[in-house]
Every structure is written in C-alpha cells, then in structure tokens.
Amino acid sequence: MAVQTSATPSKSKEKKQDLVSKRNHPLARIWRFVRATWLWFTIAGVVYYASVDDDFLNLLLLALEQVGRLVLLLSFAILQFVAIFWFMARSKTEVIKPGEPRSLTFDDYKGQPQLLKLVRQWISLLSDRSKFQQMGGQFINGLLLYGPPGTGKTMLAKCMAGEAGVAFMSIEGSGFRAMFFGVDVLKMIAFVSKARKLAREYGACIAFIDEIDAVGGSRGGVMGGRQNFGGGAMGMMGGGTGALTRLLYEMDGVEQKTRFEKLQAWYYTRILHQPPPKRNWHVLFMGSTNRPDSLDAALIRPGRFDRMIAVEHPDRTGRRAIIDYYLSKIQHDETVDVEAIVSDTPGYTPAQIMAAITKDAVRLAIFDDRMKVSQRDIDMAFQEQASGLENPIEELEDIQREQIAYHEAGHALVQAVLDDGHMPVHKVTIIPRG
Ligand SMILES: Nc1ncnc2c1ncn2[C@@H]1O[C@H](COP(=O)(O)OP(=O)(O)OP(=O)(O)O)[C@@H](O)[C@H]1O
Ligand SMILES: [Mg+2]
Structure with a gap:
C-alpha cells in the first residue's frame, strides 16, 4: 500500500511534464499558429488578389451577392415561421x-x-x-x-x-x-x-x-x-x-x-x-x-x-336574495309575490331564475301589451322553462278535461304523500307542455 501511494504522485507528475513538453514542441506551436490565423491570411489574400485582378473582383462580388440573397431568404423564412408560431401561441x-x-x-x-x-x-x-x-x-x-x-x-x-x-x-x-x-x-x-x-x-x-x-x-x-x-x-x-x-x-x-x-x-x-x-x-x-x-x-x-x-344550488334564503335582485332590475307590478316564487323554485339555479325573470317573463308581458311584469308572467316563465311550451286544449271536450284533471290529481296526490321534501307539489295543471 505504502509503495503505491508514494509512486502515484510522481507518475502523474511525469505525465504532466510530458504533456507540457509536447505542447511546447516547435511543430505543435506552428500548428497552433496556423489554426488561429489561417482565416485572416485567407481573407487578406483574397482582398489583395481582388485589388490587383478585376476579373477576380467581379467573381467575388457575384459570389457575395448570391450568399447575401441566400441569407436574406433564410432569415425571411425563419422570421415567417416565428411570426406564425407567435400568432398561434396568442390566447x-x-x-x-x-x-x-x-x-x-x-x-x-x-x-x-x-x-x-x-x-x-x-x-x-x-x-x-x-x-x-x-x-x-x-x-x-x-x-x-x-x-x-x-x-x-x-x-x-x-x-x-x-x-x-x-x-x-x-x-x-x-x-x-x-x-x-x-x-x-x-x-x-x-x-x-x-x-x-x-x-x-x-x-x-x-x-x-x-x-x-x-x-x-x-x-x-x-x-x-x-x-x-x-x-x-x-x-x-x-x-x-x-x-x-x-x-x-x-x-x-x-x-x-x-x-x-x-x-x-x-x-x-x-x-x-x-x-x-x-x-x-x-x-x-x-x-x-x-x-x-x-x-x-x-x-x-x-x-x-x-x-x-x-358551488351548489342556492337554498331558500339564497333564492330569495337572487329573486329580489333580478326583480329589482325589471319593471313589475304589485301582484308579484316573492315568497311564492321562492316556494316554486326549489333546486333551481341562479341562471334559471335570472333567465325566467329577466328574459321570459318580460317577453310574455310585452306580448300581452303590458309594460309591467306580473306574477302570472313569472309563473308562466318558470313553467315554460320546466316543461316546455303550452299546447292548446281548446279542442278537448269538457268530459275529457275532467278525466285528465282526475288523472293528474292522482299523480299529484301520490307525489305529495311520498315526497320526502325534495319535490313538493306546488301546482297541478291539465295543460300539456313540451
Ligand atoms: N349568485 C348569483 N347571483 C346573481 N346571479 C347569478 C348568481 N349566480 C349565477 N347568476 C346568474 O347566472 C348566470 C350564469 O352563471 P355562471 O355563468 O356563473 O354559471 P356557471 O356556474 O359558471 O355555469 P357553468 O358551469 O355552466 O359554466 C350568470 O350570468 C348570472 O346572471
Ligand atoms: Mg362557467
């Protein structure tokens, strides 16, 4: 072990000296000089030759022009590519x-x-x-x-x-x-x-x-x-x-x-x-x-x-605040009953409430030649939203209407009895929708 440790540094020292002497060799020095200066010598030679020979000068200028054109073309292509990417990367x-x-x-x-x-x-x-x-x-x-x-x-x-x-x-x-x-x-x-x-x-x-x-x-x-x-x-x-x-x-x-x-x-x-x-x-x-x-x-x-x-559906208090807010944005008469609307809209989203009050109810009032929205317009708007457009029932006989009324009342009764508070019955109608 002791022999090895003392031998290693002296060996590496020898190697280093060997490398230094190789670098200082006259041939290596000349080679380094040529590598560092050949370009300048070539340029100086070309310039000198061009200054004494007109034909060579013409050839040189032609070659330079071609190279210049190529560089311009390439840089334009690169620029175009960059511009396209920049344009596409905009969001x-x-x-x-x-x-x-x-x-x-x-x-x-x-x-x-x-x-x-x-x-x-x-x-x-x-x-x-x-x-x-x-x-x-x-x-x-x-x-x-x-x-x-x-x-x-x-x-x-x-x-x-x-x-x-x-x-x-x-x-x-x-x-x-x-x-x-x-x-x-x-x-x-x-x-x-x-x-x-x-x-x-x-x-x-x-x-x-x-x-x-x-x-x-x-x-x-x-x-x-x-x-x-x-x-x-x-x-x-x-x-x-x-x-x-x-x-x-x-x-x-x-x-x-x-x-x-x-x-x-x-x-x-x-x-x-x-x-x-x-x-x-x-x-x-x-x-x-x-x-x-x-x-x-x-x-x-x-x-x-x-x-x-x-972010969930608003509760009763939340709906009341939302309904009040959208009612304050439209003209409505005194028939509008906020509590009734709140009761009629369990599970409704603010977006549905906003659309029914500020869009559909106002449309219904205007086409009924009124300048103020009434509770009926709002009811109709919510019904339209929930079950689609009303279909006319004029052609039904009285007896048919009565039969449908019994039928629908049956549905409502069962729902009212079975309901666990999620879908309370608020309205029963025989007017088909959708
Ligand atoms: N808390 C609120 N108060 C008043 N208006 C509301 C409220 N939340 C929603 N709205 C109304 O509902 C509309 C739709 O809401 P919004 O676009 O925020 O829904 P969203 O949760 O982003 O829906 P989606 O998941 O479909 O993108 C709003 O433009 C606004 O008019
Ligand atoms: Mg959204």
Whole structure:
C-alpha cells in the first residue's frame, strides 16, 4: 500500500511534464499558429488578389451577392415561421387591472354569503399582504370552484376581477387548445408569465381558467382514467397534455425564483453584499369546472389547487336574495309575490331564475301589451322553462278535461304523500307542455 501511494504522485507528475513538453514542441506551436490565423491570411489574400485582378473582383462580388440573397431568404423564412408560431401561441386572455371599470362587483353576487365571505377574505389578504406574512401565513396556490352548471362559478370569478389591489386574468380552458404540437405549452407559458408580470406590478394577480377540465382532464395511465397519448397523431395535432403538464410545473414552481429575481439576487449578494429582498407578490390560480371528477389527480393535490369549493344550488334564503335582485332590475307590478316564487323554485339555479325573470317573463308581458311584469308572467316563465311550451286544449271536450284533471290529481296526490321534501307539489295543471 505504502509503495503505491508514494509512486502515484510522481507518475502523474511525469505525465504532466510530458504533456507540457509536447505542447511546447516547435511543430505543435506552428500548428497552433496556423489554426488561429489561417482565416485572416485567407481573407487578406483574397482582398489583395481582388485589388490587383478585376476579373477576380467581379467573381467575388457575384459570389457575395448570391450568399447575401441566400441569407436574406433564410432569415425571411425563419422570421415567417416565428411570426406564425407567435400568432398561434396568442390566447384570448382577458385582463382587468385594479381600478379599471368593470361590469360586475361582489354586490351583484347574491345568495351564497359563505362562499362570498371566503373569497373576499382571500382577496383582502392578497391585496394587503403584510399582516398575513408577518404572522407567517402562506398563500394558497389554487382555488377550484366546482358545481352544477349555472350555479355562478364564472360569475363569482368575474365579480373578483378588478377588486382593490389585485390584477385579474381569465382564459377559457379550451383557449389552450392548439392545432400544432407544442403550441398549447407555449400558450400556457405565455399565460403564466403574464400573470407573474401583473403580480409583480400590482402585488397580486388572480389567474382564472374557466372550464378547467378542458385543459386539466385526467391524463390516464397507471391511476386509471382515459388514455391520452401526447406523441401520437393527436399529439401532432395539439391534442396532447402539454398544457396540463406545464400548468402542473408552473403551479409547483410558484415559489421558484423568476429570471428577474435571480438577477436581482445576484446583484444584491455580489455587488451590494446584502441579502436580496423577499418576494412581495403572489399569483393565485383559480379554476372552475362542473366535472371535478374528470380532473387530473396531480392538479388537485395540496400545493396546486389546494382549496376546492363546491358551488351548489342556492337554498331558500339564497333564492330569495337572487329573486329580489333580478326583480329589482325589471319593471313589475304589485301582484308579484316573492315568497311564492321562492316556494316554486326549489333546486333551481341562479341562471334559471335570472333567465325566467329577466328574459321570459318580460317577453310574455310585452306580448300581452303590458309594460309591467306580473306574477302570472313569472309563473308562466318558470313553467315554460320546466316543461316546455303550452299546447292548446281548446279542442278537448269538457268530459275529457275532467278525466285528465282526475288523472293528474292522482299523480299529484301520490307525489305529495311520498315526497320526502325534495319535490313538493306546488301546482297541478291539465295543460300539456313540451
Ligand atoms: N349568485 C348569483 N347571483 C346573481 N346571479 C347569478 C348568481 N349566480 C349565477 N347568476 C346568474 O347566472 C348566470 C350564469 O352563471 P355562471 O355563468 O356563473 O354559471 P356557471 O356556474 O359558471 O355555469 P357553468 O358551469 O355552466 O359554466 C350568470 O350570468 C348570472 O346572471
Ligand atoms: Mg362557467
């Protein structure tokens, strides 16, 4: 052992000296000189030859012109390619900055007080971050709203837009779809970097992806679910899961330093010899879906969409607030009975209530030559919505009407007896609909 350890350094020393002497060999030196200067000698030779021989000069200029044309053509082709990609990678993102005019506010969001309270709390923490951070609080990365269609998920996000101190960006999930492979990833990168830029500018930014199942659907594979092969024909046509994978990466990396922050950290530590300032901005991702079960498991794990909030059908009190709100927007007479409408609409979504009151009831009143909506218009509107248009019954004999009335009353009676509170009977009619 002892012999080996003493022999090894001297051997390597010998090797090193051997290498140095090889490098200093006159032939090696000449070869290095030729390699470093041959281009300059060639250029100088060509220039000299062109200055003494006119024919050679002409040939040289011709060759230069051809090369110039080729370079121009190539750069134009590359530019065109870049422009096409840039154009395709653009996505329809809506941006609302704090203080900008907006059509909806939290005051327009009715019937879901608990949901509204939670969202308001997060918004106020985002806009006034110091106290929360002082107490060691950590912001959530993602907030996912899920629930049946028409319950107000998109509307809630729209109401959040432009709230004090927080910038807002929204995009529809299918906006990330692209014709070519890779463009969806570019779109996601552009979306997230814009959100970060706005957050740096305003302190916080909400990046909302509506109908997130269009981009965040399960990738399938070992955990089950649908298969989606990114590299196949679907992948070539942009049907892969690139945008989702990128979103997963970006949401994980919310705390990671951006290029600007890395540069800033270098400047502070190396030049100013101070610790770099702490980040004072946050991007909150938000999504909405009515198919939470179809989302990729990785997307909804803690650290990504850590808060999942169910947006359900409004209860009785909620419906009353929503009905009052939409009634205040239309002209109606004193026959309108809010409590009756509330009782008639169990399980209705805000979207259905809004459509019946502000669209159908107003249409029915106008075509009945009235300028005010009555309770009957509203009843008719809800009935139209629930069971379709009325069919005329004029041609029925009285006896037939009576028979149908008994028949329908039978249905109603059974329902009333068997009902467990989910579908109470409010109205029985012999007028067929649909
Ligand atoms: N809480 C609410 N207060 C007042 N109006 C509401 C409320 N929720 C929903 N609406 C009305 O219903 C309409 C539809 O709501 P929204 O588009 O938010 O539904 P959604 O839950 O996003 O449905 P989907 O899942 O189909 O996208 C809104 O434009 C609004 O007029
Ligand atoms: Mg929606």
